[in-house]
Amino acid sequence: MKAAMDKLSLDPAEGQGGLHVAIIMDGNGRWAAERGLPRSEGHRQGVEALRRTVDASRDLGLTHLTLYSFSSENWSRPKQEINDLFGLLRRFVRRDLADLHKNGVKIRVIGTRTGLDQDLLRMIDDAVELTKDNTTLNLTIAFNYGSRDEIARAAQRIAEDVAGGSIAASDISPELFNSYLDTAGLPDPDLLIRTSGELRLSNFLLWQLAYSEFVFVDVYWPDFSRETLEAAITEYQRRQRRFGGTTARSAG
Numbered sequence: 001m002k003a004a005m006d007k008l009s010l011d012p013a014e015g016q017g018g019l020h021v022a023i024i025m026d027g028n029g030r031w032a033a034e035r036g037l038p039r040s041e042g043h044r045q046g047v048e049a050l051r052r053t054v055d056a057s058r059d060l061g062l063t064h065l066t067l068y069s070f071s072s073e074n075w076s077r078p079k080q081e082i083n084d085l086f087g088l089l090r091r092f093v094r095r096d097l098a099d100l101h102k103n104g105v106k107i108r109v110i111g112t113r114t115g116l117d118q119d120l121l122r123m124i125d126d127a128v129e130l131t132k133d134n135t136t137l138n139l140t141i142a143f144n145y146g147s148r149d150e151i152a153r154a155a156q157r158i159a160e161d162v163a164g165g166s167i168a169a170s171d172i173s174p175e176l177f178n179s180y181l182d183t184a185g186l187p188d189p190d191l192l193i194r195t196s197g198e199l200r201l202s203n204f205l206l207w208q209l210a211y212s213e214f215v216f217v218d219v220y221w222p223d224f225s226r227e228t229l230e231a232a233i234t235e236y237q238r239r240q241r242r243f244g245g246t247t248a249r250s251a252g
Contacts, residue, residue, distance in 0.1 A: 018063025019233070022189035022212070023053070024204055025067055027196030027220030040084045045222035047088050051096065056226035057137055058103060060233070064138045066189060068204045072112065072146035086120060089143070093123050097130065104136025110182035111145030112153070140186065147206040154180035183208055191236040193229075195221045213239050 025046060032042030050067065057065045070085060100107065107127045124143075157180050161167045167176070178184065189205065189212045197218040201209065215232040217224075 018061065019191070020064035020066070020187050020189045021057065021062055021229075021233070022066040022192045022205060022209070023068065023224075024192070024194040024198075024202060025050070025069065025221040025224075026194060026198055026202075028222060030196065031220035031222045039081055042220075042222060043081075043084055043088055047092055049222050049224045050092070052226060053224060053229060054100070054105065054137070054139060056229050058105070059226075060230070062137060064140070064187060064189075066140040066142065066183075066186075066205070068142045068145070068202075070111075070143045070145070071203060072144055072149055073203065075115070086117075090120065090123060093127055097127050100139070101131050101134065104134045105131060106134040106136075106138050107131045108138065108140045108186075109143050110140060110150070111143045112149060113144070116144060138186070140183070142204065145182070146203045147201075148203055150182050151207060178207070181207060188212065191215060191233065193217060193232045195219050195224055195228075211241070213241065 028042035028046040029039045030042075031045065032039050035041075050069075053067075054065065069089070074085070075082065097107075107130075109124050109128060113121055154177060158167070158172060158177065162169050162172075183205070186208075188208045188210070192201075192205075192209055192212050192214045194200075194214070194216050197216065199216055213236050215235050217228060217232060219228055
């Protein structure tokens with residue numbers, strides 16, 4: 001395992017301190033449909049894949065893992081499916097929080113709180129508070145999240161602060177804007193993985209993914225495994241990252 005962890009470490013010159021992988025977890029419904037199962041079963045198996053991925057990320061030495069679990073556009077799905085998804089989140093937190101905390105996982109949830117039940121918000125807040133000092137793996141869950149909404153909310157807060165005199169319009173820079181986003185304080189993802197073979201971002205981390213490497217895999221999320229994660233990271237390590245410049249830097 002030491003060799004694997006060494007292999008996945010980034011060049012310290014990049015200033016990231018480790019690898020940040022973001023994943024669009026896609027394909028639960030199609031996985032279920034191809035097996036003649038209800039969509040709810042696909043979501044249940046998706047939670048199992050989430051558990052495997054968190055464990056694999058810790059084992060491989062990732063420092064940050066960000067998962068797109070429920071988008072702000074998902075409210076258009078049937079009410080029963082939304083209830084199933086929220087129920088799975090509740091069960092995941094109740095079942096896994098103690099182990100995540102014991103294993104040093106720090107939980108962060110990004111997105112808007114609008115429309116969420118109070119008991120779910122309390123559960124999220126308790127998980128964040130319990131794990132706030134953990135350092136092994138930073139697990140960020142994008143829940144009730146949409147990147148355009150995040151950017152608009154950040155712009156609104158900046159406008160309010162300019163109007164209130166706490167900052168000047170001339171102070172606005174990419175660095176300042178970044179500090180108003182839900183992900184403030186997190187490094188940008190080095191690698192984005194999307195499952196199910198779809199080739200789009202679906203309103204996920206549009207600002208933060210500006211210089212990330214993308215790997216799209218033809219695997220539905222319930223079938224995502226440690227081997228799939230390792231293969232995506234191996235592909236990432238073959239890339240030459242330029243960050244807008246002309247000099248290539250190895251991703252590995």
